[in-house]
Amino acid sequence: MLADVGAIALLLAFAAAVYAVGAAVVGARGGPRDALWTASARNALIAVWPLLTVSCGAMLWLLLAGDFQIEYVASVPSRAMPAYLKAAALWGGQAGSLLFWAWVAGTFSALVMLRKWDADRPLLPYVIAISAVTELFFIGLVIFVETPFSKLGFVPADGSGLNPLLRHPGMIIHPPTLYLGYVGFTVPYAFGMAALISGRLSDEWIRASRRWALIAWLFLSLGLVLGGRWAYDVLGWGGYWAWDPVENAALLPWLTGTAFLHSIIIQEKRGMLKAWNMVLITLTYGLVILGTFLTRSGIISSVHAFARSAIGPLFFGLIAVMSVFSIRWLLLRRDSLRAEHRLDAILSRETAFLLNNLLFLTITASVLVGTLFPLITELVAGEKITLRVGWYNQVVGPQLAALVLLMGMCPLLSWRRASARRLGRAFWLPFLLSVLLVALLALRGLRSAGALAGLGMSAFVGLTTLLEFWYGARARRRSKGENYLVALNQVIVRNRRRYGGLMVHLAVVLMAIGIAGSYFLQQETQATVRRGETLSLGGFTLLYEGLSERRESDELVISEATVSVYRDQQLVTVLRPRRDFYPLSGQPVTIPAVRSTVSEDFYVILVGWEQMGEDQATFKVYLNPLINWLWAGSVLFVVGTLVAAWPDRRARPALVSAYRPSAVIARRTSSA
Amino acid sequence: MSEIADWTTSAVEEPRRGRRNWVKFAVAGALILAALALFLYSTIRSNAQYFLTVQELRDRATEMVGKDVRVSGVVVPESIFYDAATLHLEFDIVDRDSPSADPVRVVVDGQPLPDQMNDEAEAIVEGQLQPDGTFRAGTLMMKCASKYEAE
Numbered sequence: 001m002l003a004d005v006g007a008i009a010l011l012l013a014f015a016a017a018v019y020a021v022g023a024a025v026v027g028a029r030g031g032p033r034d035a036l037w038t039a040s041a042r043n044a045l046i047a048v049w050p051l052l053t054v055s056c057g058a059m060l061w062l063l064l065a066g067d068f069q070i071e072y073v074a075s076v077p078s079r080a081m082p083a084y085l086k087a088a089a090l091w092g093g094q095a096g097s098l099l100f101w102a103w104v105a106g107t108f109s110a111l112v113m114l115r116k117w118d119a120d121r122p123l124l125p126y127v128i129a130i131s132a133v134t135e136l137f138f139i140g141l142v143i144f145v146e147t148p149f150s151k152l153g154f155v156p157a158d159g160s161g162l163n164p165l166l167r168h169p170g171m172i173i174h175p176p177t178l179y180l181g182y183v184g185f186t187v188p189y190a191f192g193m194a195a196l197i198s199g200r201l202s203d204e205w206i207r208a209s210r211r212w213a214l215i216a217w218l219f220l221s222l223g224l225v226l227g228g229r230w231a232y233d234v235l236g237w238g239g240y241w242a243w244d245p246v247e248n249a250a251l252l253p254w255l256t257g258t259a260f261l262h263s264i265i266i267q268e269k270r271g272m273l274k275a276w277n278m279v280l281i282t283l284t285y286g287l288v289i290l291g292t293f294l295t296r297s298g299i300i301s302s303v304h305a306f307a308r309s310a311i312g313p314l315f316f317g318l319i320a321v322m323s324v325f326s327i328r329w330l331l332l333r334r335d336s337l338r339a340e341h342r343l344d345a346i347l348s349r350e351t352a353f354l355l356n357n358l359l360f361l362t363i364t365a366s367v368l369v370g371t372l373f374p375l376i377t378e379l380v381a382g383e384k385i386t387l388r389v390g391w392y393n394q395v396v397g398p399q400l401a402a403l404v405l406l407m408g409m410c411p412l413l414s415w416r417r418a419s420a421r422r423l424g425r426a427f428w429l430p431f432l433l434s435v436l437l438v439a440l441l442a443l444r445g446l447r448s449a450g451a452l453a454g455l456g457m458s459a460f461v462g463l464t465t466l467l468e469f470w471y472g473a474r475a476r477r478r479s480k481g482e483n484y485l486v487a488l489n490q491v492i493v494r495n496r497r498r499y500g501g502l503m504v505h506l507a508v509v510l511m512a513i514g515i516a517g518s519y520f521l522q523q524e525t526q527a528t529v530r531r532g533e534t535l536s537l538g539g540f541t542l543l544y545e546g547l548s549e550r551r552e553s554d555e556l557v558i559s560e561a562t563v564s565v566y567r568d569q570q571l572v573t574v575l576r577p578r579r580d581f582y583p584l585s586g587q588p589v590t591i592p593a594v595r596s597t598v599s600e601d602f603y604v605i606l607v608g609w610e611q612m613g614e615d616q617a618t619f620k621v622y623l624n625p626l627i628n629w630l631w632a633g634s635v636l637f638v639v640g641t642l643v644a645a646w647p648d649r650r651a652r653p654a655l656v657s658a659y660r661p662s663a664v665i666a667r668r669t670s671s672a
Numbered sequence: 673m674s675e676i677a678d679w680t681t682s683a684v685e686e687p688r689r690g691r692r693n694w695v696k697f698a699v700a701g702a703l704i705l706a707a708l709a710l711f712l713y714s715t716i717r718s719n720a721q722y723f724l725t726v727q728e729l730r731d732r733a734t735e736m737v738g739k740d741v742r743v744s745g746v747v748v749p750e751s752i753f754y755d756a757a758t759l760h761l762e763f764d765i766v767d768r769d770s771p772s773a774d775p776v777r778v779v780v781d782g783q784p785l786p787d788q789m790n791d792e793a794e795a796i797v798e799g800q801l802q803p804d805g806t807f808r809a810g811t812l813m814m815k816c817a818s819k820y821e822a823e
Contacts, residue, residue: 358704387721388798
């Protein structure tokens with residue numbers, strides 16, 4: 001019954017979306033009465049949201065109630081699972097996750113429809129049409145291809161349950177965060193296309209959609225980090241990123257999206273890169289769809305097992321249609337997309353931004369080549385060839401390092417024309433300090449060249465960025481007589497975009513420190529020890545105290561080892577690495593025990609004991625230096641993005657040319 | 673990349689200079705692309721490995737001995753031998769599409785037994801086929817059940 005309600009709501013949502021597309025197309029003609037059609041299309045697109053909410057709500061209810069006659073419910077949760085995992089099953093399987101995806105997209109569309117449209121009304125019909133077409137695609141998939149509400153001819157006693165490895169709070173937040181990020185990029189894409197088609201190619205569309213892009217980007221970033229953290233906590237291999245195709249699929253749109261967020265600044269400030277921004281947002285949206293396609297079609301082999309299904313070709317079709325459509329309009333409008341200014345000097349912030357874009361794109365190209373390599377070689381040479389994980393580190397690592405370095409310099413370069421002398425003045429102190437730091441670390445015995453380079457560079461970039469805050473606060477303190485804290489706060493509040501961005505830069509530096517430390521300096525060892533024996537790694541000594549086994553429930557048996565961790569003969573902590581065993585599914589889950597500090601994680605995995613009795617156990621131990629800087633950086637990342645995205649009272653940023661230095665004006669009076 | 677250069681630099685008011693710039697940026701763009709391609713190519717050669725199914729590995733066994741190969745196959749649960757004290761692991765994998773055909777014996781050292789290694793789990797191993805027909809793997813990854821649904 002409830003399933004029927006859900007299915008009918010889906011059909012109605014589909015109908016509303018079809019109507020929205022049609023009415024929006026009529027409304028786009030722009031006649032006096034056509035505005036009514038646009039208004040009607042807008043209402044229809046808003047109406048899609050409650051309909052999808054009913055549908056998703058029905059599915060959620062069925063999952064929680066355990067109505068196993070519904071095929072999807074039977075394939076997913078079992079009665080004994082906690083409620084939060086039953087709810088998470090909504091996005092745990094193919095059909096459900098598509099439904100959830102449609103709902104998220106519907107939420108974004110409805111919110112966009114409800115924004116204030118006074119100034120950008122001419123864009124509205126196109127934004128409606130493009131959002132509604134995306135909606136139609138996903139609603140169509142759950143109506144015609146992957147039907148979440150279809151019923152079985154019989155009623156099974158219980159569902160098949162969730163793999164215990166996935167019974168983790170990460171399952172609740174990681175997938176939806178990624179979805180929000182993915183789907184969110186539909187909004188700036190729709191605005192971009194609306195601007196192209198309507199021919200309103202000033203930076204109106206960018207101002208209208210920048211915040212949406214920022215929010216989508218924030219969720220995508222969070223999704224990536226949460227995925228890494230979940231892998232680190234659960235999978236017990238001491239790592240967080242493996243360059244697996246599924247991870248790459250989420251990274252690719254993040255890379256182009258980040259490039260987009262940077263290059264729109266140039267368009268706003270200098271009226272340049274207009275076509276380029278269109279290309280970037282199209283590419284980002286295309287990579288979102290490509291990522292969904294890659295992870296759902298099973299076309300690329302991954303360690304993440306996804307249900308294979310027939311929806312692959314449909315996604316491929318969407319990518320093809322969308323590419324042809326976007327490229328056609330780009331070509332038609334290429335004359336209106338010309339830049340209003342030219343590059344004035346090689347040493348300028350514009351050039352730095354160009355270089356930044358270039359690096360983001362070469363990284364994107366590298367990751368894409370790596371991800372699709374087996375596919376490419378099979379097509380070209382008839383032989384599947386893959387690249388080792390080491391390849392990515394070798395190829396992408398240096399490019400990322402260059403990007404981080406550029407990130408430290410870019411905010412200090414002036415627009416139009418930067419002076420080398422001023423740069424020198426800004427850089428000497430951070431440079432000196434970071435060289436000192438590297439020397440100090442080397443003297444204290446750090447021998448890894450990669451770690452020294454990575455940490456030295458991070459220190460340089462971090463210091464130049466911190467100095468920006470310092471200079472800002474000092475200048476304000478001087479002019480207003482406030483104390484430093486108030487001045488710093490005022491400086492940030494008055495220019496949220498700049499300082500929010502700089503906070504994100506600082507966050508990236510922290511993350512770079514974490515990555516450099518854990519990548520270059522990780523140590524690991526493994527050993528079998530008797531009770532009372534020890535095992536050593538990187539200055540730590542682990543003493544095996546014993547093992548206990550307890551039956552938590554019929555579904556769960558926990559075996560827990562107790563180990564004391566010493567450093568310099570001092571007891572630092574007692575850790576309890578354990579293995580949970582789920583007798584029903586025969587599935588063990590190894591839970592590492594970790595001592596986390598600012599300087600490192602001491603990460604202990606209980607590997608085995610069964611064959612040896614409880615007097616002996618085998619441990620695998622990792623020492624992951626500086627890894628917590630990565631997680632701490634992620635928190636600052638979120639804060640910085642929110643600061644940058646926070647609504648500003650001022651409607652519009654000033655163009656640079658409005659206050660360009662008089663010397664420059666004198667020299668180039670001819671340029672507009 | 674040349675298109676971006678065009679859009680950024682072509683000046684409406686100075687068409688001739690714009691054209692010259694266009695050429696400059698096109699050359700720069702081509703050089704960058706070429707450098708990237710060369711970089712990728714040179715690193716790809718030393719990091720490439722064949723990606724085979726168990727069946728393909730068996731069919732091309734003589735040719736593949738000693739080469740870097742990545743193989744994916746389904747683990748035969750009753751074949752798993754694991755010595756926790758030495759972290760020595762051996763197991764058979766069979767082809768996903770023809771599970772009754774001959775398996776390949778995989779040998780891995782120094783890795784804990786993955787949690788996911790039980791019924792019908794799919795393993796991805798990287799290493800070399802030995803002359804005696806066993807596959808010595810340096811890396812063992814298990815397909816992680818990202819989704820609720822059984823395959």
